[in-house]
Amino acid sequence: MELETEMETETGTETETIPRKRKGAPNSALATEPDLEDKEPKAKKARLSSILFAENDVITPKQLCELLKYAVLGKSTPEPSWCQLLHQNHLNNVVVFILKGMSQLHFYRFYLEFRFLRKTFRHKFSLPPPTSRFLFDIIGLQRKKLVRGFPRTIKGRSLTSGILKPSINLQNDPIIQKYGCEKVGLTRCLLTKREMETFHFPLQGSPNCENFILTKCNGFITDNSPLFGLNCEMCLTSKGRELTRISLVAEGGHCIVDELVKPDFKILDYFTSFSGITEKILNPVPTKLKDVQTLLRQLLPLDAVLVGHSLDSDLRVLKMIHPYVIDTSLLYIGKQHRRFKLRFLAKVILGKDIQCPDKLGHDTIEDARTTLELVRYFLKYGPKKIAELNLEALASREELKAASQEPEKKGGPTKLPNMSVLECLDSMGQKLLFLTRDIDELSSSRNCLTIKCSSNKEVLEEAKVEVPLFPFSIVQFSFEPFSPIFADEVKQSMKTKWTEMSTVYAGPFVKNCNIGPLKKMFKSMGPVQSVTLVLETFRPYFCVQYEVLEAAQLAIETMNGILVEGSYIKVHRPVTEFTLECDSLVHELEQDCENQGTIYVTGFGKAFKEHLLEHSSLFPGLEAMILPKDVKSRQQKNYCFLKFKSRDSAQVALEILKGKDWKLKGRHALTPMHLQTWLKDIHPEPAMPSGLQLVPPLLEKHVFQIAEENHPRIVAWRCNRKIEKLYHCLSPGTLCLILMPGTNNTFGLHPGLGLMKIKEEEESDPPGLGV
Incomplete structure (x- = not known):
């Protein structure tokens, strides 16, 4: 490593x-x-x-x-x-x-x-x-x-679009002409029998539909009837187009059927670029068309409404007849019966990018879900919202963009x-x-x-x-x-709180204790801001203020109750209103997601980095090492933070570091780096705005x-x-x-x-x- x-x-x-x-x-x-x-x-x-x-x-x-x-x-x-x-x-x-x-x-x-x-x-x-x-x-x-002539909101919503111009006559839009401007219910979106005949949906008695199977759906349809998204892929066989994959998605988005289907006749073209299906994928498949027909008859409730895009071709390849359908290519119909592509509608209506050209084949589940989302959008926002989008203008713009990007495709990606x-x-x-x-x-x-x-x-x-x-x-x-006063008070209290949390009192020591070794012992926990001798006690105590919270916590965890020069000492924080819940806060800081997998290590010398490199195989999952330096001297400090892939890896490393004869100490991290920087930047004294007064x-x-x-x-x-x-x-x-x-x-x-x-x-x- x-x-x-x-x-x-x-x-x-x-x-x-x-x-x-x-x-x-x-x-x-x-x-x-x-x-x-x-x-x-x-x-x-x-x-x-x-x-x-x-x-x-x-x-x-x-x-x-x-x-x-x-x-x-x-x-x-x-x-x-x-x-x-x-x-x-x-x-x-x-x-x-x-x-x-x-x-x-x-x-x-x-x-x-x-x-x-x-x-x-x-x-x-x-x-x-x-x-x-x-x-x-x-x-x-x-x-x-504000642009003159642009509507600001539409029933509490604003489609901030440069396409909508005052000159657009919504009454000429084919969607408005068919459905009007007001919102409609589900039953109004169903294709009529006349429309199904016009657009060649399989119907009873229609030519070439003699052997088609009817679904069991013959119930009464209401605006609350369940919707099911249907999408199929097909191949070319010696007898024409046959089914190779079917996906059926319930209204909530859950896929209830996703089956590969083996055709009955010899396959001439798998249409792999559209279907993603190859000979290798289809060879082991046992499912046949009749199995799918039986399954659909069992699953669909009596009042089921099938939703799809160019659904006539899906029903024909299924060789099934269903009377209640919503076809999104006809729901979002353009002028002169123009039928927009599903990928285009997904982009401009839902903001979704489907059927990406860099993928092998279409995702039938994704396509089925998209048709359901398009129907829900139509029912929720109504025909007027769709007409205001001006699909014709958007489609023309997309065509121009595609034409202009052809040279770029030949030259590679553009920055x-x-x-x-x-x-x-x-x-x-x-x-x-x-x-x-x-x-x-x-x-x-x-x-x-x-x-x-x-x-x-x-x-x-x-x-x-x-x-x-x-x-x-x-x-x-x-x-x-x-407010300014409250913010300044909070900043001051935060500075005080962090200072007191990073401070420990230690003692009592014997009166003739050797101060030098004691200071060295405290400094082995981490960087020290100050060490002060407490003079108000009968026996000596020390007040030690650390730079980082981890050092203070490590001192409490490792030094409290130990024997020092014949005295058992106590190491604890000052008890103030800011430290009353310090133990709970330290626990929560340790559980902070950013601190998970990070450990604090102290007590090493200048050669620690080389030492760690030499023994790097002992620490699997090590991802980074953060080495603080003194701002003025630029000298590396005697502590660091090691980041691991997981908390378990960090715990193993911590035990190894403590077990080795490297004279190192450590614990799980408590303070993110940006928090330390922010605490140093906030002022210790509140800057009071003129005319305001801090009232205790x-x-x-x-x-x-x-x-x-x-x-x-x-x-x-x-x-x-x-x-x-x-x-x-x-x-x-x-x-x-x-x-x-x-x-x-x-x-x-x-x-x-x-x-x-x-x-x-x-x-x-x-x-x-x-x-």
């Missing part, structure tokens, strides 16, 4: 990371499944690097933009300069939560209330105080300039460093979802669906429904920032008594719960960013905090939240 230096920050921390081979992700949008040709036995998963390259640095909006653009475009745009996103093409979605009005001060002041965030998100980083261009710098959303995230999504034919209470701050954008909500609770409810339908979403909650006792207590429901502690707890609920609605493979932007206004200037994670398969729900 070889360690190589990646960066050195202004705060004097050097990060050593284990180099790893990085496979370039293909030029694609957010992929929805692993590549079919992936030869690795284990499916690849998108993942973030175990350590941010700039662990101590402030991450700027521009750097966040780098990451989000790379998440959308992959190798078509430069990789982010500050972290690694591996296997980008296996990302399913991106969701950015913005907690407007909150800062890093909120997170650490109410650390216990943010239980889900700290236990779930391993990667944390500092943000600078925001500017008025925060959303523009990250995503490309600009402040609103797009200057595009915003919004423009990147637009280039992929995808739509951004933005949920917020502050709709007036945004300007119009063609591919941004903005939903205005009246409260944070409504933002939550809308997000649970809408976010799964979009590849890229921004969910913004708005909170009142700390603590202002927080007064606020709590006056308005308990709006107390920042309660707000933080509720915010944590909202994000937890939304997080569990996200699909695996979702890149999730939490941004507390900080504040830069009359309420004060405070830096922000970012957290990020890619949700994985089968994540268990965290334990219940505590206050």
